[in-house]
Amino acid sequence: MIPPDTVALCDYERHFHARVDPAIAAYVAGAAADGHTQRDNRAAFARLRLLPRALADLSAPSARKMLFGEALAYPILIAPSAYHRLVHPEGELATVHAASLTRTWMTVSTQASVTLEEIARRATTPLWFQLYFQPRREHTLALVRRAEQAGYRALVVTLDATVSGVRNAEQRAGFRLPAGVSAVNLDGLPPLPAGDTRRGSPVFRDMLRDAPTWRDLDWLCGQTRLPVLVKGLLHPADVPLALDAGVAGIIVSNHGGRTLDTVPATIDALPAVVQAVAGAVPVLVDGGIRRGTDIVKAIALGASAVMVGQPILHALAVGGMPGVAHALTLLQTELEIAMALTGRVRLETLEPDVLMR
Template identity: 50%
Template sequence: MTALPPLDHIPADILSAADYEQRAADHIAPPTLAWLAGGSGDEHTLRANRSAFHDLRIVPRLLTDFSKACTRVHLLGTPLGHPILLAPLGHQRLLHADGETACARAAAATGCGFVCSTLSSLSLEDIAAATDEPKWFQLYFQPRRNDTLALLRRAEAAGYRAIVVTLDTPVQPLSRRAQRAGFRFPGDTPANLAAFAPPLQVALEPGQSIVLHGMMSEAPHWDDLAWLIEQSRLPIVAKGVSHPDDARRLRDLGVAGQIVSNHGGRALDGSPSTLSRLPVLRAALGQAYPLLVDGGVRSGTDIFKALAWGADAVLVGRLQGYALALVGALGVAHMLKLLRDELELCMAQAGTPTLADITADCLVGDVTC
């Protein structure tokens, strides 16, 4: 089946941010759709990320004064009109010819944040130049420290405001859905890594595991993160946190903020939903420490629940890809506007004029997995 080209207008049947998921399917090649929509293993965690939001209910409140209502938030020196960021999503030219520059422009137009991926189709410099609004750069540790340092220095020089270092995928599990669909990444090296020499092949001894002794030999350790913090002139945000002991150790090491994440269900299959980990991590880190979350967000109501459960902001991944494939930058901006509108409608009915008013007392129910 050949994917339809992107549209140049917003379809009349897009009434919510979540509508982009179904509407965009015809505009994405089936193997690419399997990659974008799928998760690792049997996709238990992928489903848990979504179902967790359904287990919480919001209690309406009456007669609240909204004369001083506000949705603005400052995260590590980055001002946002709403507590929404576009998550780092690589290879965006698989979805639209404009790639990451379209999403950067959409975020800038709607007062939302944008996080550029190490695996972006376009260079981090080209993406940074697309708008004057603040952006963050997501960093994967490279096998050689010099290459990691080169990415860090380029991000600093290009004007990024923070470094989001992804830690939850020391090995990347395969997506069975994408494999069955025949998905393959493009043969070209991602733009940000094109200047680096291929990593040396790991030599295994007889009986050693290709995963445990091969792939994991290149995985970062705590001393690598400490080195990165020492080298960086920008705040470091750790992405992929689930355990409170890790969260406390990251904070004590000097990490400036953390993102509760399971890679959108693409990391360890069977791990708990990100929403379920928010309260325990917030308790471990304290109320003032910057804590964000991604995974399963499809609506402004989901955003409200994440904020009430302990997040300062959310990151949106798959919805970004669907909107990009359907209508390019216009679609992503429209999707973000819908999320903003849905969040504000929820705040209005829940009696929460400001983000500080959105607390666990607004919710009933519980999330255990």
């Protein structure tokens, strides 16, 4: 049951930490290293101020957005996150049920704890599939073909996790995946090679051996008719390389501050990426979004839509499927309120002048 004092996403986070095993909470909420970037993802939104217009025409309101030829009821998508069964026995099946009820598109992780096919069978909302390049191209392509056959609408390739970040909170808590929770979509694929410290650095000598490059992204875009988005791009100099490879969209992301610490907050990095893209493809953003006002700010700075990850796991742990549906509805309602109170009741009117400089 959802606690009666749960009226905002921050309340789900508070209840999450009070209820969930500390080791699991350290995995879900843990940041890279000292957590500077994770904290700044939130602080950067708070630093931005909205500047409303008075007595605006508020007729014909709509938060609808067209994205890749499909109507998105609200510019909010569920970001990919691993192992939903860590916090609820139904895992991603509960999440996708809530997404369907709230007309929210969902991005399913390669490391989901339910198969991508099972999730697709439960869905009545569009699904995207988040893809990690596998060491061998045939294994990457096998995942792509499974997503295509299951009816996924796009691929989201994560760029910013060539190696795992330094997750000190997880290490201190001694986090290990419990029995019955695993990355089931990778069953049958060979495990990643273990590092051998006897031969020197396990990072440089082993983990980077099969690290993907822009050539791999170019190859992937040529292997599928699905739109390919890249997630984890922060530097505007990488935009031409991504566009040359054939990507259909870019997601400005710092992995929720979970890989490399002290990189910029995503809302701070967004404008330069939008400028470099120059309208060629849609740009989305994730990281630190907790309020409808955050969504207004992201759209005003050029994002087509936002993605929300960690709060979904908070809500799933606290309230199951109804919790996730409630959390998404809170965001949708807050977005509508923020749009009305700034005098901008259509997404296309959310431009930089809604922010005070």
